[in-house]
Amino acid sequence: MVAKNSTEEPSLTILDPPRSVFRRKRFLLPFGVSAGVAVLGVVALFASGTVALPFRQITVVRAMMASKSVYFQDPEVRRILMAHGVDVRVTDSGGSRELARDKQNRVREYDFVMPSGQAAAELIRDRFGGRVFYPFASPLVLGAFREYADALVRAGAAVVQEGTDGLYYTLRMDAFVNELSLPGPGGPTDTWQQYGVDNRNQIVAQTPNPCDSYSGSAWLGLVAFAANGSTAPTEHTVLDVARRIKPVFEIEGLHGSGIGTTFFYPDGRTSAPVGVMYEHQYLAHQFATVARTGAHDAERVLLYPDAHHRTEPWLIAFSPAGEKVGELVRGDPGLRRRALELGFRLDNQDSTALTDLLRERGLPEPAVGGTEGFLPKPEDLETMIREVGRCPEIRVPI
Template sequence: MAEPSLTVLRRPSFFRRRGFLFSFTPTAFLAIAGLVSLLVAGHTTLPFEPVITLEGKIASKAEFFEDEQVQQMLMRHHIRVHLTQTGSREIAVHDVDQYDFVMPSGQPAADLIVKARPNAVRVYRPFITPLVLATYREYADTLVDAGIAAPQGNAGTLYYTLNTERFIDAMQRQVTWRDLLIDRHGIANGNKILAQSPDVCTSNSAGTYLGVIAFIQNNHSVPQTEAEADSLAASIKPILTGQGLPGADLFAPYVTPEGRGSAPIVVVYEHQYLAYQVQYRARSGRPDNDRVLLYPEARFETQPQFLALNPRADQLGELITRDPDLRRRAMELGFRVLDESGATASGQLGQFLQQQGVQPPSFAGNDTKTYLPGLDLLERMIKSVGGCS
């Protein structure tokens, strides 16, 4: 009797099983496709190169570094930024040794930092943004009726020119909105005319606004002596402190429905308003015609300064100043980008705004400039008006 024969059936290799091949093949294809795209883009080493994290202390320009597109652009250069946000003057008067860079919103605070570290700071100036007053159309039109402001362009414009001398005179005489007959525009408001600014002890915009008011009040000249600065500070203090407790961020409440009732005129930066209008237009299909800007006749352009405190931060300073993608993104966020000569590329910003369906402001016209007091005298006036330490 023949012995029975046995056939041994071998289990197929794990990698040859139908289920594995069915699930793995598409994944492998995507991985290969991704590798090919990295090869083409020249970023095959990107996931394997170390990313450095830079610690920065920054004022109101934090929104630039917090922008998602900016963060993605920086990651292509293996840079991540971690921010501590505070006021510009607060940056200048406190220790910053633990940071890689600081970025105050204007030159006075930057000068204080550089003065304390004359050989340890590299300065980069990527863009500028004018100081402006943000308000609502009914308030702007009331100022027009009183001869204090004038519209830039046709009816429905988003921008007005403010006669700063007449505005200061109205504030010093404690003129109210009711006195200017704002009720003709459907608003009931018996409060005194004031522009609300942040805390002058911490904020660049508030300190700059103080300097602008002082310059106009002093017959378009800066104080030259301590006695002159003290007298000037005392004369303008009531219109700077009569607003009550100042807020840290005035633009955020300005664009809320409640903003009109709490502070009808606020001191802000132009880029904040322009970026808001672009975003509003993208969401709603039209600009926000209720919120408008007042440009002081005697203009002042604030210049945020990136201060690299060590060699690690130099690369970031070079990038935000020279990289074409980062410069373009800064312009899209409302900043007037500077070229290597220090001139502004305002035309590009105007073209961008028109492409987005937002009226651009006038970039030409009155060349009257405002000048701030010297650093020591400005500090003295800030301390006098704000009671700062």
């Protein structure tokens, strides 16, 4: 009898997996998708140069400025500066001339300051020193609602610039100041209502207080230039001219430095239907309006004085960190491009850049006045400002 083989091949039994395994797989699936998205995000950050920011030392740069803070507070400008390891923290000075009037020498506590125009900047540089950078420029203009600009055309004080879709006008400063704004022997006679606008106020441009604001002091200088026969007042005539034009600035009171902002509010017509501002504020508004709606704002227009003043903000650096910002703003292509998109004009190296951007955004190019309106010498302008605005004296270096 043959014995039966007691050794049998082992069998393999396949069991159904428990439900908890499927639950784990379903749980891991969204995690895997999220991880994939995160990897793609890191790749994108690496390509943009931003991925290194958490591992790079960030230098905090302290700055003080007025209206030009809009540039350094712009998200794209901040992003580009952060990619270079720079975080600019801005303190609002309340007005460019507040910087020059600083009695506690706070200015030198900052890495850099940036007054809105060269007249105020010269006072600061002469008083506090520093290295100067010239990043961009912006002409002084009047923003106006269209019916007010058309009223000035009917009054003979403005003309529409041809080929600009009615967005830009040239303001005849001599007529605007001497024939419409300055009171005659019998007192003020010209009102907006006389030229077709439902407004009984006298014809003037609302202006920021020249004691604090560079735009206000520069406009005071342009009004004096027009009232003095297209000649800048001298030390011998400055007080007489200041007293003659003072009523123009007292008619509706002196405003704060925010006219270039409130003008673009929905109720801007009630606060400043015609107001002194910088060209870049208007162009930035139009760029944003076109991007948002596909069309420009047709009810707000610009008046360019025929005796123009080109304001040039100076970046005055007091530390190596401030100098680094000045060099970046002057030299980085992304920062220069963003300055254009915020309405600023670049230097002669890129003299056609704003024209090209306007064309790209479907906006016409304005014609800036051909005659320069010369401001009085700094010490003479200070005399006028104190007379008109009753403000504290700024010590002018000799």
